[in-house]
Amino acid sequence: MTTNILTDISKWRLRSGPSGIPSVCSAHPNVLAAAMRATAPTTLPLLIEATCNQVNQDGGYTGMTPTDFRTFVCQIAEEVGFDTGRIILGGDHLGPNPWKNLPVEEALNKAEVMIAAFAQAGFTKLHLDCSMGCAGEPVALSDMETAARAARLAKVAEANRPGGDIPAPVYVIGTEVPIPGGAMEEIKELELTDPQAALTTRKVHEAAFGKLGLVDAFSRVIGLVVQPGVEFGNHNVVEYTSRKAQNLSAALSQMPNLVFEAHSTDYQTRASLAALVGDGFSILKVGPGLTFRWREALYGLDAIAEEMFPNAREETLRSVMERVMLAAPENWDRYYDGSEQERAMMRHFSYSDRIRYYWPAAAAQDAEKTLFSLLDGVDLPETLIGQYLGAQYAAVRAGRLAPRADALAHAAVEDLLYDYIYACKD
Template sequence: MMNHNPLKKLVELQKQGKSVGIYSVCSANGYVIEAALKRGLSDGSCVLIESTANQCDQNGGYTGMKPMDFKQFVLDIAEQVGFDTSRLFLGGDHLGPLTFAGKPEAQAMADAEELIRHYVGAGFTKIHIDTSMKVADDDPHIRLSDEVIARRGARLARVAEETYRKLLESDPTAIAPVYIVGSEVPIPGGAVGAADEGVQVTRVEDFRNTVAAFESAFRKEGLDAAWDNVIAVVVQPGVEEKDSGCTEYDRAKARELMASIKAFPNLVFEGHSTDYQTKLKLRELVEDGVGILKVGPALTFAMREGMFALAHIEQELLCGTDIEPSRFIETLDEAMLAEDKHWRKHYQGTESELRLKRKYSFSDRCRYYMPTPVVEAAKERLIGNLRRLGIPLNLLSQFMPIQYTKVREGALENDPVALVEDRITNTIDEYLYATHQKELM
């Protein structure tokens, strides 16, 4: 028994010539997830939320959550905001030996299989199988062949299918997972290093070879049904964020790649690193065949902007008083300096440049420090101080002018959490403009 996955409608609509896609929230931040669900509720659209392999795995990942924990985390927020979970999709991103790549193939793939079991067993219905990274016993001097990548990917697909069949025994209504293959993007969390070598659009030949290799590997393993549930291939359409800007989508440079998807009636493209593209560029991506737009840092960047705006308001309000300030901005930077593993290899420059990047880089490495106890405590004090004192409209206008207008019009509550989530919604709305995803359900 296979219960149809509604995400397959995305491919159907694209092949009918309709510019319909879906944006994917790649974040474990509570404010971001709540903002996405609230916006989906008001918009009447579905919501796709994904966790990456390094965020959540069978050992807890850097969030401390296993896939089932992450699912419950999202479901709890959905219940709080009244979002219909039948319109909610959960995905697993870059699932494979990514975080186990330091081990030999036998152990790395065994761990990757267990990772897949946790995600599919928890009911995640969009599975990105990513076996593009080398493991310890791969030759570091030779490019990993499409055949090896596909063979390992098919092995994980077999585990996913077996896990889904087992899931049906306890939940006959469980939705069949759809699969995404390929990985023409930087590793999860962003590119490493300062060199800007330009963004290369995936070559049509490479895209076709990827599809052919995966289809051959799946069919060789008797996974014809699983191959029928592969709905997208990850490609690089020529987009990427930088510390203080981004490489914008240029449809002329991607024309040949985008035209090539028309030869595959059951596939669309999945685009990673679409953060900071304008809403017009995002719409062009969907129009050209990128059915799934992945976004992560841009959402937590917007959240960080909102929190910093509140911190500046707090600073003005507390000047000359004996109320203890949150020191949110300073506390966040102190946490980053105390444990630099999440940003040091990503940011280069002078001390002055590093100071700016820690706070304001578009790659938003400070998102990794938001859940730390000291930063969380500072956030709670900030929220508490502002709720105690109230936020004057003149300061709201100064630091959050878009939210100020909404408050004045009665469309938004003048509450610190509501203000931050609405700042996130500004970014979400650019994706909704591009995707028309209300048509999916």
């Protein structure tokens, strides 16, 4: 059996090569293709993660099981020409969250089926998240109960390892994570994880794993999820401040085989991402920020198409997306407050990027194909690129980027990934 490349991530900073790794949390095919193209020239592996709500034995909101997701990713890699041997698949927030409205044993039984499916499909980075209460329980559970349930799921994962050339999985513990997809309100200040709380989390998980005879599995716990002081809401981003995180970062000296995993690093600057890695937050999760960039690019191309080919389409891409979101409000309605005008703006431009749930819709796919078909083979004027896709203007002027619709859209996502690759010092 091969060794999991993430097993010694805590030692990466002590040798040449990468000192951290981006975690691409997306099921958008163009985002994944861009991640592969950006990663290809580097020495980094490509870590792609799916959440428990996104992918599970019932299909999640993508309609994919873990095996389906693996096939999906490998098909994109084949199209891009990316070596699948460099891909690490991860499962995020694996626990009872999709079924927390059920009684606890029923929810945990479903979580066991889910993590078995992830393990059998060859996902080799598993984040165990059992912090949430189920029906009749408190919203948040104690450290000891959370750890006991996490160990229970780890035992199932260990029993369902596929063997062969698939390495043994590594685990990430800890549940002090921001709201998935970002907070709903404007955020002024965040409370960082208390260093002692981080040490306690590790200690109680070690005891819970040991109680179930999972000493070897616990030796493969590589990361602890903490709040380092980064987050985004609908309207604003809380930037990482290294000075405030020094006490938390110092706690890693008492956990020599662990790194910290930082969620919601979307929209952090390149400098802040590099500081996070330097301070031991070696796994940088990014998701909505990537699809936000894709939406920005498509809306820019949408506006250019209207300038160049007015009335050539029955409906603009943006108007289609508005129609699609209004027809199925369950993925945005309760997350966006304010006046109707404010909610309309957030549907398209919120940092939480809940529009990402609607790109797979048939009408959205048709509108996207129509847009790219209209612009296919067309050299877009530099002046319109400057007006509507300003971030790519300099590269087009310098001849580094073709003034074509597909190149411009993919470059928008790749540019963000380059910030993460730089931060990981590859």
